[in-house]
Amino acid sequence: GENVEQHPSTLSVQEGDSAVIKCTYSDSASNYFPWYKQELGKRPQLIIDIRSNVGEKKDQRIAVTLNKTAKHFSLHITETQPEDSAVYFCAASLSGGYNKLIFGAGTRLAVHP
Amino acid sequence: DGGITQSPKYLFRKEGQNVTLSCEQNLNHDAMYWYRQDPGQGLRLIYYSQIVNDFQKGDIAEGYSVSREKKESFPLTVTSAQKNPTAFYLCANSPPGLRGNQPQHFGDGTRLSIL
Numbered sequence: 001g002e003n004v005e006q007h008p009s010t011l012s013v014q015e016g017d018s019a020v021i022k023c024t025y026s027d028s029a030s031n032y033f034p035w036y037k038q039e040l041g042k043r044p045q046l047i048i049d050i051r052s053n054v055g056e057k058k059d060q061r062i063a064v065t066l067n068k069t070a071k072h073f074s075l076h077i078t079e080t081q082p083e084d085s086a087v088y089f090c091a092a093s094l095s096g097g098y099n100k101l102i103f104g105a106g107t108r109l110a111v112h113p
Numbered sequence: 114d115g116g117i118t119q120s121p122k123y124l125f126r127k128e129g130q131n132v133t134l135s136c137e138q139n140l141n142h143d144a145m146y147w148y149r150q151d152p153g154q155g156l157r158l159i160y161y162s163q164i165v166n167d168f169q170k171g172d173i174a175e176g177y178s179v180s181r182e183k184k185e186s187f188p189l190t191v192t193s194a195q196k197n198p199t200a201f202y203l204c205a206n207s208p209p210g211l212r213g214n215q216p217q218h219f220g221d222g223t224r225l226s227i228l
Binding site: 001006031032034042043044045046049051089093097098099100101102103104105106 | 144146153154155156157158161163169171172203207214215216217218219220221222
């Protein structure tokens with residue numbers, strides 16, 4: 001079946017450093033790629049998304065890049081802050097309608113003061 | 114925010130018992146989804162529904178059932194056939210639009226445990 005691989009599974013950075021999380025998808029028909037942030041015990045919240053007709057999108061300290069040829073996309077967080085500490089999930093849309101998403105296994109980001 | 118309310122926040126199940134998790138939305142979105150999240154893992158799709166009176170199995174539907182009698186409600190029943198029900202259950206919806214191009218928004222989840 002289709003899948004999304006996400007790396008690394010854990011990431012530890014110093015406050016102010018950059019963090020990069022990478023995902024690879026298998027469904028060549030995927031055309032929508034959201035990123036979610038989940039704090040402990042809470043719901044995943046959409047932080048940024050990108051569609052297949054765009055190569056890069058930026059929102060303040062967060063950016064996402066997409067390489068359709070290689071079927072991978074990445075989340076970049078600059079000037080990290082302790083409140084960025086959370087689990088981040090990437091996802092890719094699946095073909096076949098119904099707006100289905102398949103999720104990566106998550107990256108636990110720890111930002112140390 | 115997808116305007117989703119999940120209840121209860123915590124739920125306990127005895128062996129052999131069926132339990133139902135509630136998911137209600139107030140945004141009139143057609144598409145709704147149920148996911149299961151285990152510790153340290155991603156989200157796995159249980160069931161999804163595009164319209165009233167229609168729903169489809171996801172990747173891990175065994176031991177679960179749903180109904181979609183009203184647009185605003187998509188309850189999930191965890192049956193006694195689900196042998197390992199302890200998990201965090203998340204309901205989501207998504208607005209109408211081009212297929213495969215709409216974000217899903219989640220409720221606050223229900224944490225189910227076995228007594």
